[in-house]
Amino acid sequence: MTSSDAPAKSSTTSATAYDAIVIGAGHNGLAAAAKLGRSGRRVLVLEAANAPGGAARGREFAPGFRSAGLPHLINRLDPEVARDLGLSLSATPGHAMPTAVLDGMNEPAVLRGAYGETIDGVSAEEAAAFGRLRDKLAFQAGILKRFLRRPPPQLGAIGIGDVSTLMAAGFGLIRKGRAEGRDFLRMLLMNVADVAEEYLDDDRLKGLLSFDATLGIHLGPRSPTSLLGLYYRLTGEVDGKSGGQFIPDGGMAAVAPAFLKAAEGAGVIIRCGARVGRILADRGSTRGVVLADGSELTAPVVVSAIHPQATFLHLVDPAETGTGFLRAIRHVRTAGNVAKLDLALSRMPNFTGLTGRDHAGRIVIARSMAHVEEAFNPAKYGEFSQDPVMEIVLPSLADASLAPDGACTLSALVQYAPYRLRQGWETGKPAFLKIVLDILERHAPGIGRTVVAADLSTPVDIEAEYNLPGGHWHHGELQADQLLINRPTGAASGYATPIEGLYLASAGAHPGGGISGLAGWNAARHILAGGSR
Template sequence: MTSSDAPLKTPKTAAHSYDAIVIGAGHNGLAAAAKLGRSGRRVLVLEAANAPGGAARGREFAPGFRSAGLAHLVNRLDPEVARDLGIALAATPGPAMPTAVLDGEREPAVLRGAYGETIDGVTADEAAAFSRLRDKLVFQAGVLKRFLRRPPPQLGAIGIGDISTLMAAGFGIIRKGRAEGRDFLRMLLMNVADVADEYLDDDRLKGLLAFDATLGIHLGPRSPTSLLGLYYRLTGEVDGKAGGQFIPEGGMAAVAPAFLKAAETAGVTIRCGARVGRILADRGRAGGVVLADGSELTAPVVVSAIHPQATFLQLVDAAETGTGFLRSIRHVRSAGNVAKLDLALERMPNFSGLPGRDHAGRIVIARSMTHVENAFNPAKYGEFSPDPVMEIVLPSLADSTLAPDGACTLSALVQYAPYKLKAGWETGKPAFLKIVIDILERHAPGIGATVVAANLSTPTDIETEYNLPGGHWHHGELQADQLLINRPTGTASGYATPIEGLYLASAGAHPGGGISGLAGWNAARHILAGGSR
């Protein structure tokens, strides 16, 4: 029986009243709470887990070894959100964090600066070609970025702010000239493979673009619209440099405390170990929540910073929304496609051809566009690839508390790992783990002998641990039909929902996933502006 079917328990304690209740203490929930708290509202954040942070919450996965959570680097923290909320995350090794692309045959291609301002290991002509493509993609991503810091425009209710944003985007394109404008319209919905083939010859660089465009998305590089994923990554910036990425000083374990501090500084109350059993709603109006222990908390505003499907299919009475809306929520595509591997190692590995200093950066195993496409193909049929692609970092190099002295942790995002594995993950996980370890061994000889413990989180594990339906990192596919006015659905795309006073603020809302804080911050600004649809 789902929580929406369960009878309402008699409250064990007297009701407590707040101006706003936020469900979920992930970074978006904390960003929303901090923004609301800074306006003078009395805000309560409720978190089911025993610690805040959501998917950025760390845990011990082997004695003496810790993982900092699902994400292992920051590439989309919005600078305006950080400034407004007072979130300070110093970059190390800075926006120049290197990205090494390995193919196992040649020396690595190493991108330096913000997404390859310079490149080692390729010809001068290829570096120049990548620079031209990079500049074009950064410009085009910048056009789309204008729409991320505000609610998506509502059809039939276009406001002055929407018109201003559209005009600014148009002028930005016009200033670049007619040819650039045509190229933007031509490329917008193209696949990343065709675009890369137009500019590049080096398979490693093509493989990197393909990997970055499709990470976390159920698309291959030759799938239509796959270039959108690369735009999405390039909307991030570090120190004003588009495409920059970094691991904060103190490691990824510093992310959740930074957002927590912002909320606490704003006067927000945070309660962990407080699972919400039901969102109170009467005749289409939210009025608070009932906790799993029966306690009732009231507020005229409820902000759900958890997955939209968890919100409406688990916490809201179906009679309050209607069958049409629930059908659209059920059909949000949210089947995860990425596995997270954490390794406890006796010592730091040595990746072939990679200088020691570059081990502190991002390491991508994606030999070519074809490699990424072939890795995707089995996922279409509920199978994992015998030759997956992956992104690797060594988190303990930035945060020595993650491993004992002399030891090391390795974190890898492995693509593709379908949520609905035909053979089932109970039997599939050991086989997939062996494949991944074997690939690591080919690129870092001897690493297998140093493994103290391995923890592979499949999409089903992610679903269970973080209450993410489908185990999808972004709370729903980042594809054209689930972005902007359609995120998560057309009737709940502007943070407001069919229930008055209930708002969405997770990655399942606009503009989507990544550690940006924008979904929560935007939702709070929308509420403070009146909160209407």
């Protein structure tokens, strides 16, 4: 049942009117609700917007042209989550998206299969070298992946499941031999630039690895620990192979309905247009929520699937958590660095060097590792890049309903675009948009003449549209000090929080962002297992 005016339980009913209330109908909130609902719990989801989906909520950005939301492809959907919730998100077997890397000078390097099983446009020796590196990174990402499907271990409270996971990871390394074990420990916190240079010669391939490792993160390829971002990307699977990415059948507009269907099938009630004004808590325990209109809804469990800062700085009485915890929450680094561009085009663009079918894949403009690093440098000082790197897809090729007949939509993630722009985005946005359109014109000559409308969402716009503090779609930096037992902070790293009965389930919780469903699914499993810290 999805409704903006579904009848609420009266505040005078018993505290068991609902077994759980979930705040936020993004994909993680719906995943948590579906898992709880399938266990027989009575679950209510409250969404402030007029439609579910969170950042995957579609919108019309020009007459007749629609965007499917912030994400424009899937690279981290967890197959166990998909199976358990019965998600109808799939791609045609064997159709992992190709990735074309453009440098404007040479023919594109086109990676096919799961992250470059074959590569067009490079020498056989370079393709083989990339294959060796890909296999090594995929193996290492697989070791880390074992820790993504369960709450992070809590210091001083290591359980049997934690020991089992650690032992399985250790056995995985042992089976590969001592040399691979040493290499894993050597590379774990390295920067992606050093790793790429160790294996590769082709600037385009090094540029791709650098881009993929740092997209959405305030790091450059030479920043320490930047390889972690690439591990994150490689935890995704397509056809059981690591590193693949895809647009599901029906396009990205199918993402939110798939999670919604799973929740509704589990008997979950979803109310849209229902903004939460306050989480009810008394002497360290929650008992429900108060909506912005003053109505009270009660439940012994409240699951917040929105940004941790939005939860604790705006919905919870500070007296319930303490100054130390609030200080840690305030200092979660969550300033976004990526702008989202949606273009309405009168016809499909033609990127130089690409065949027609490769336009349906992922197009990356990252000439080299140096290009990515130099694009990052201005962001350190509050300036946008004058030569940004970007990832492009043409969503209407997968979902014709996004554009009128014969027309096309283009979606691009453009990096680097810092949240705290020194000159301010009100004046900076037109200049940055011109830079991006000029780059697109160089790689797809004539595209400028086909632009019907352009919609650029800066991190400030993303913050306002999706209630994401800092405009960071991962709800906080994916860096070593904000992962595992530190995500979002040490006192709330295992989904439980200092308030009994209040849990976190957004990308701000372990294991972070991307369309994976893991944060919500893990949180629900933790609640069903007893929910203690």
